[in-house]
Amino acid sequence: MTDTEIANDIATDETEALIASNKVEGTAVYDEDGEKLGSIYNFMVDKFSxxxxxxxxxxxxxxxxxxxxxxxxxxxxxxxxxxxxxVVDIDKETLEAAPRYTADEQPVYDQAYGERIYGYYGLNYN
Known part of the structure; x- marks a missing residue:
């Protein structure tokens, strides 16, 4: 079996509790009424935890x-x-006013940014 065949054999789909990152990216996101808001572009993972x-x-x-x-x-x-x-408990109007960035800018994912994002959605950061 070649390295490519072995790599293709490895489960990259999903299990009961886990999903591969390539399956998350592009997944649709809906509001609670079933209206599509967009899709997952990527996700940010803490390097240490x-x-x-x-x-x-x-x-x-x-x-x-x-x-x-x-x-x-x-x-x-x-x-x-x-x-x-x-599914998110966010309506389109709330999302439109949410913190965001464009393709030509990248935010600095630091403590202050995390607090701003989480705070906007009524959550505590860390």
Whole structure:
């Protein structure tokens, strides 16, 4: 068996409690009424704890062009098997006013930024 065949054999799909990062990226995100808000662009993982800090929601624009990126605390996401995506208790208006960034800017994910993001959603950072 070649290295490629072995790599293809490794479970990268999901288990009962785990999912591969490549399956999360691109997953749809819905509000509680079932309206699609966007999709997961990527997620940010703490290098030391291994815990996901933020899911970055890509929202707006057309076909990803002109989209903005909205860091969401991972705790805001609930996976819904029936919808095949994540559900958040955030409506479109709240999301539109949320902290975000564009493709040509990257935030500094530091303590102050974490407090701002988590605070916006009514959560305590760390």
């Amino acid at each position: 291994g815990q996901v800090e933020y899911a970055v929601l890509q929202f707006g624009g057309v076909f990803g062009i002109g989209s903005d990126y909205y860091p969401l605390p991972w705790e805001k996401l609930s996976y819904d098997v029936d919808q095949g995506g994540y």
